[in-house]
Amino acid sequence: MRDAEFFGRWMSAAAAAVEREADRLTELDSPIGDADHGSNLLRGFTAVRAALEAEPPAAPGAVLALAGRTLISTVGGASGPLYGTLLRRTGKELGDAAEVSDEALRKALYTGVGAVAQLGGAAPGDKTMLDALVPGVAALTTSYRAAADAAENGALATVPMQARKGRASYLGERSIGHQDPGATSSALLLGALADVAEAQDGAEAR
Amino acid sequence: MRMLINSPETVVADALRGMAAAHPELDVDVERRVVVRRDARDGGRVGLVSGGGSGHEPLHAGFVGYGMLSAACPGEVFTSPVPDQVLRAAAAVDSGQGVLFIVKNYTGDVLNFEMAAELAEEDGLRVERVLVDDDVAVTDSLYTAGRRGTGATLFVERIAGAAAEEGAPLERVAELARRVNAASRSFGVALGACTTPAKGSATFELPDGELELGVGIHGEPGRERRAMMPAREIAEVAVGAVLEDLAQVGPADGPVLALVNGMGATPLLELYGFHAEVARVLAERGVPVARTLVGNYVTSLDMAGCSVTLCRADGELLRLWDTPVRTAALRWGC
Numbered sequence: 001m002r003d004a005e006f007f008g009r010w011m012s013a014a015a016a017a018v019e020r021e022a023d024r025l026t027e028l029d030s031p032i033g034d035a036d037h038g039s040n041l042l043r044g045f046t047a048v049r050a051a052l053e054a055e056p057p058a059a060p061g062a063v064l065a066l067a068g069r070t071l072i073s074t075v076g077g078a079s080g081p082l083y084g085t086l087l088r089r090t091g092k093e094l095g096d097a098a099e100v101s102d103e104a105l106r107k108a109l110y111t112g113v114g115a116v117a118q119l120g121g122a123a124p125g126d127k128t129m130l131d132a133l134v135p136g137v138a139a140l141t142t143s144y145r146a147a148a149d150a151a152e153n154g155a156l157a158t159v160p161m162q163a164r165k166g167r168a169s170y171l172g173e174r175s176i177g178h179q180d181p182g183a184t185s186s187a188l189l190l191g192a193l194a195d196v197a198e199a200q201d202g203a204e205a206r
Numbered sequence: 207m208r209m210l211i212n213s214p215e216t217v218v219a220d221a222l223r224g225m226a227a228a229h230p231e232l233d234v235d236v237e238r239r240v241v242v243r244r245d246a247r248d249g250g251r252v253g254l255v256s257g258g259g260s261g262h263e264p265l266h267a268g269f270v271g272y273g274m275l276s277a278a279c280p281g282e283v284f285t286s287p288v289p290d291q292v293l294r295a296a297a298a299v300d301s302g303q304g305v306l307f308i309v310k311n312y313t314g315d316v317l318n319f320e321m322a323a324e325l326a327e328e329d330g331l332r333v334e335r336v337l338v339d340d341d342v343a344v345t346d347s348l349y350t351a352g353r354r355g356t357g358a359t360l361f362v363e364r365i366a367g368a369a370a371e372e373g374a375p376l377e378r379v380a381e382l383a384r385r386v387n388a389a390s391r392s393f394g395v396a397l398g399a400c401t402t403p404a405k406g407s408a409t410f411e412l413p414d415g416e417l418e419l420g421v422g423i424h425g426e427p428g429r430e431r432r433a434m435m436p437a438r439e440i441a442e443v444a445v446g447a448v449l450e451d452l453a454q455v456g457p458a459d460g461p462v463l464a465l466v467n468g469m470g471a472t473p474l475l476e477l478y479g480f481h482a483e484v485a486r487v488l489a490e491r492g493v494p495v496a497r498t499l500v501g502n503y504v505t506s507l508d509m510a511g512c513s514v515t516l517c518r519a520d521g522e523l524l525r526l527w528d529t530p531v532r533t534a535a536l537r538w539g540c
Contacts (some may be wrong), residue, residue: 026405034284034424035405043282072321077259077285077314081321119317162349166313169350170343170422172429 001099006200007063008052013192015045021188028181032168037079037181044075044083060100064091078166079182082116082129083189089115102197106140113137120165127163127175129182131155136190148187148194155183207401207408214403218260218280225267229534232270233298239291241267242277246299252370252379253277253299256308256363257292258315259284261402261507262423265359268535274367275308275533283402283507284424286314292322296331304332304376308362308383310355311339334380338362340392340515342451343420343429354422357465357504357515358390361527364536368526382526386517389455393420393447394513395440396469400425400506419443423469423506423513437476441483444514449491452516461496463527464488465515470505472512477501480512496524503535 018025022038029037048067057063068088072080090112094100100108113133122128124135136151158180166182168175211217219236226234233242246253256266257279266278276299279287296305305326309319316337323333338355366383374382396418399408402425409425412418417440420429435443452458466481468474481500488495496519504513519527530539 030405030409032426034426035402035409036282036284039404040282040285073288073290075285076281076288076318078312078317080286080288080314081317120313164349165351167351167422167424167426170354170426170429172350174429 001101002060002105002200003099004056004058004060004063006196007060008056009196009199010193011045011048011052011063011067013196014189015049017188017192018042018045018185021185025181025185028179028184032163032171032175032178033181034167036077037185040075040077040079041083041185044071044080047071047074059094059096059098061091061094061096064088064094067091078120079185082120082182085119086112086116086133106137109137109140122165125161126165127158127161127168127180127183128165129180129186131158131161131180132183132186132190136187144194144197148191151187151190155179155187158183207406209401209403211403214406217403218282221260221263222267222280225534232267232534235294238294239280239287240277240295240298241270241280242295242298243271243275246276247301249373250301250303251276251373252303252376253296253301253305254308254363254367254370254379255279255292255295255299255305256359257281257287257295258310258312259286259424261400262505264502264535265504266363269360269363269533271531271533272540273371273529273531273533274363274536276370283404286312286318289318289321289325292319293325293329296322296326296333297329300331304334306366306370306376306380306383307333307335308359308366309335309337310359311337311352312354313351332376334376336362336366336380336383336387338387340387340390341422342391342393342447343422345429356394356423357392357467357513358387358517360465360499360503360536361390361463361515361517362386364531365523365526367531368529371529382523386523389519389523390515390517391448391451392513392515393444394422394428394469394511395419395444396421396428396509396511397434398471398510400470400509402507417511421509421511423504425506425509437480438483438486441480441487441514445484445487445491448514448516449493452518455518458493458518460518460520461494461524462488463517463519463523464495464498465503466498466500467504467513467515468502469509469511469513470502471508471510474501477512484514497527
């Protein structure tokens with residue numbers, strides 16, 4: 001079972017991953033975007049970490065809801081509402097239970113990703129964060145690590161795609177040949193989840 | 207790249223502190239990033255709120271004032287504002303007559319203003335939204351995020367602001383704003399990329415002797431790269447693209463408003479020379495020009511280049527355009 005502290009560790013690990021990869025995300029955002037994805041997400045996840053430290057919520061759902069609200073209030077652009085909606089909606093699905101099962105989290109994330117697709121009007125293949133999130137969440141039935149790997153592969157698979165949503169879509173065919181920054185940061189989020197899940201499961205097995 | 211800044215993290219806040227120092231007629235909340243005209247709630251007018259990423263100055267904060275915007279919400283550089291800012295601005299300008307959100311058509315702006323509108327309506331405000339999407343370089347809106355909002359934003363903000371100043375009700379102001387957008391088209395050209403403070407280097411490489419056609423205002427490359435051309439040929443491409451698309455609106459039935467806009471790093475000397483060519487092409491094609499603006503109004507940081515925006519203006523739009531306006535970046539008649 002996963003408690004509120006687990007979700008706090010996930011958000012903290014996501015913040016650390018964004019911090020580590022911020023320059024790379026901004027670099028990916030240069031040829032097909034506007035060169036700020038790393039700095040925008042860094043601002044958001046830094047605020048998430050501060051908000052969770054200031055008043056740690058007692059339930060997993062509340063942790064994700066607070067993280068989502070904080071992203072919406074600090075990131076701006078498309079990624080603020082989209083990542084904010086992913087976390088808020090997932091948190092809402094988790095309800096106010098003090099602990100949630102992996103199965104409950106899988107189902108909640110599935111709903112959260114659906115909300116992202118609806119808000120952004122995108123589908124897999126459009127060269128967006130969904131190209132990492134959709135295969136990632138589908139692979140959660142296997143393991144957290146499988147989900148992280150599927151998301152990573154999904155991000156890599158955006159390279160030959162032509163963007164149909166977001167700012168990269170204005171480039172038409174010239175968006176081909178570049179990895180999507182949003183799919184890349186989505187893979188970081190699922191990678192952070194796999195890291196904290198493996199850490200907890202390893203500790204419990206010892 | 208050398209920049210006249212303190213640090214990349216503080217560029218937006220520093221600029222807002224500067225606006226506050228230069229324009230006491232504006233209420234500038236540096237912390238919360240909202241710029242409001244001090245008399246926004248006097249006189250029971252419809253409120254006009256716009257905003258978007260920073261880096262396009264004087265858009266939008268430079269257009270806050272009498273006869274134009276009631277408030278502006280500047281986001282981070284090239285990043286839309288967050289819903290909290292928009293909600294705060296809406297509450298600050300609402301006098302009970304409702305608020306119009308003027309939103310440039312980018313995914314981030316649309317989503318954040320949409321969230322703000324939902325929250326504002328929950329608070330009991332009446333909100334209308336108008337999307338500005340005038341950029342003809344985005345040709346295939348089925349497979350893109352749709353046309354970008356660029357130069358026409360100035361036309362929309364001015365004419366809707368004029369109507370609001372005269373006391374027109376919300377539905378009427380929104381209808382005029384949509385009419386102006388529907389009658390406007392733009393095309394942009396870059397002679398160089400821009401440098402975002404966060405990255406500190408050019409957003410794309412443009413070799414000597416080449417130019418980008420069909421650029422937006424966020425340092426993204428355009429649709430097509432070609433060998434450099436003289437101003438007269440660039441004017442033919444830009445005006446041609448705008449007129450061709452404008453023809454789809456219907457047969458020409460009057461004069462146009464023309465905006466020859468600098469992207470930030472192109473000197474006015476060049477812009478006026480370019481405008482001479484724009485005016486020539488329009489004359490050759492039999493398009494009368496009622497009013498012209500030449501200058502840096504909707505910029506893209508330090509990008510070199512220009513855009514051309516034309517708006518088919520009937521008598522009513524022209525009358526509203528000519529009414530007095532008093533903002534930091536646009537003022538006449540008072």
